[in-house]
């Protein structure tokens with residue numbers, strides 16, 4: 001574990017506060033981000049109060065960037081570990097910061113998420129090997145821009161998945177990315193045109209409610225068995241139905257009632273056995289926009305073949321994509337304009353490649369065509 | 378403590394002001410014409426939709442006066458009950474003949490036409506497929522419908538076809554809606570291709586031609602005429618508030634459409650009909666378009682000259698093919714500076730900035746007008762050039 005920095009708003013602007021944490025190799029990337037941030041403010045004082053940790057956990061990079069106005073809230077030892085990330089985060093939380101900025105990859109994100117939860121939004125300067133989580137800027141310069149927008153009061157908080165390699169499976173030689181939870185990060189406010197020169201800022205929470213209402217209306221109209229995939233977007237559907245939906249797992253709903261909770265592959269197959277079909281509600285998860293194969297491995301090739309009706313004779317070549325109901329807010333789609341699948345079954349993947357796009361619900365009764373693919377063409 | 382029931386009024390207004398998203402109204406001391414007086418200052422008007430300057434045409438003004446004298450100041454009722462006057466019907470007959478359609482219907486405004494008619498054309502089990510940049514009144518009309526809504530990227534016919542393919546078989550009715558002329562960029566919808574796709578997939582077509590009426594096509598008969606599709610677009614919607622120089626929404630199409638539309642549109646059924654003066658001016662305006670082709674011709678001469686000169690100076694006018702001429706400068710601050718300086722020099726052109734357009738596409742939007750004289754346009758051009766150089770845009 002390397003450095004960390006913190007910032008807090010001056011009176012006239014806001015009481016925004018930020019932290020920046022860095023790992024060994026991430027020092028240069030943190031510096032790049034800070035230098036860019038300073039440039040965006042034309043070298044003037046950044047209008048936020050900064051909190052950081054000593055030495056390479058942040059203070060060093062701030063000094064190097066020429067930002068001297070900060071407060072150290074955590075003394076980091078020479079040899080830092082994940083424990084220091086957690087302690088630093090706890091210190092920042094005590095200082096009631098408005099945002100935590102860090103440098104690293106999926107591992108650091110998880111460490112921070114475990115301490116911070118959904119209490120404070122987090123923003124990552126990408127500097128890791130694995131970056132599946134949806135909390136990172138595109139690069140240090142882009143992260144600096146996002147940070148400035150936040151300090152200037154133009155961004156709001158939105159949900160993003162925290163994802164990482166499943167170490168247990170990895171040790172067994174399998175590369176599989178798991179969903180660990182949904183953190184808060186920053187999002188551009190999304191505007192819709194409501195008149196020629198008239199715009200409304202759309203509240204992400206309101207869009208999520210609209211989406212949930214749309215899905216529950218469809219459930220009522222169509223009836224049958226519905227599977228609810230993982231992630232915070234789909235979790236809203238459970239909330240709208242008034243059922244206890246697991247955030248990370250797959251649940252089943254029928255007639256407005258829970259018909260199965262946190263189902264594994266076996267459970268899903270058992271449930272589907274002898275039925276004509278079911279619909280599954282999915283939302284893209286993580287920074288790469290995966291709808292299948294990340295965070296929902298329970299939807300195994302065998303389960304998918306049943307759902308997509310690819311398991312029977314001549315129909316095999318004509319998957320029933322209507323079984324999938326993809327939902328995503330416009331803000332989320334803006335971040336992941338292409339949906340990805342990695343089902344572990346080349347045949348299924350290629351049917352998505354051939355289809356090329358899926359209709360995605362983006363609000364109440366609002367649909368948008370979005371590209372889909374396995375990425376291996 | 379009891380709640381303050383109206384505290385939100387001030388709070389939300391203050392928040393708009395803080396975000397600089399509030400409107401500050403300007404006042405015209407006199408008519409809207411190529412030389413207008415705005416907030417006490419004489420300016421060349423580049424922000425008006427009065428493309429042909431018909432709001433000041435003597436015959437149009439006379440039409441309003443005569444109708445008021447003959448029928449009075451108001452109509453006394455909604456049209457469905459006791460407010461349907463001969464002059465209202467005369468306008469509709471004249472308009473249908475002009476547009477080359479079987480029939481037509483006048484609404485109180487274009488907004489009322491979209492908000493009233495769209496939700497009646499598609500219901501539960503139907504889908505409305507809409508261009509991503511459609512006007513807000515369409516968006517509101519769509520919101521009032523129980524149909525699903527599919528959006529395709531602006532003018533992207535490939536995506537429209539893919540959405541049609543997805544929708545085919547799943548929905549009872551499909552309604553494609555597009556602006557004819559897009560008011561931010563001045564580009565136009567490829568109606569020929571949209572019509573073809575609609576035929577292929579059995580979809581209904583609805584074109585909002587607010588900025589195409591009186592501008593596009595022979596004699597300004599609109600976008601359907603521009604593409605040689607007179608009478609083929611299922612719903613041609615438009616407005617009298619722009620090139621016609623008056624006010625009022627319009628729908629032109631088959632007799633079946635019109636019978637259906639006025640029996641079902643709540644905005645039409647439940648709102649008082651136009652004052653006779655409005656109808657008189659509308660009628661005169663259609664007649665001027667029919668008999669005086671010089672206005673449309675002048676509009677296009679002015680437009681072509683203005684654009685050519687701007688581009689030669691090095692300005693970026695985007696994809697515009699109409700009198701709506703965006704002058705794209707990039708950052709918001711630059712567009713605001715350019716507008717401020719133009720107004721100081723007597724040229725009234727306003728900035729269009731984020732979130733109305735993308736962050737790096739801030740612009741001035743200049744609308745050409747048939748009433749501008751050669752000297753006026755040359756003055757506007759030289760002012761653009763001077764300030765463009767001053768601000769390092771060209």
Ligand SMILES: Cc1ncc(COP(=O)(O)O)c(C=O)c1O
Pocket residue numbers: 196486487488489512514556560585587588615616617618624625626
């Ligand atoms: C494309 C479009 N549709 C509809 C309208 C509304 O027309 P009206 O002014 O008649 O309400 C406008 C005008 O702003 C418009 O630009």
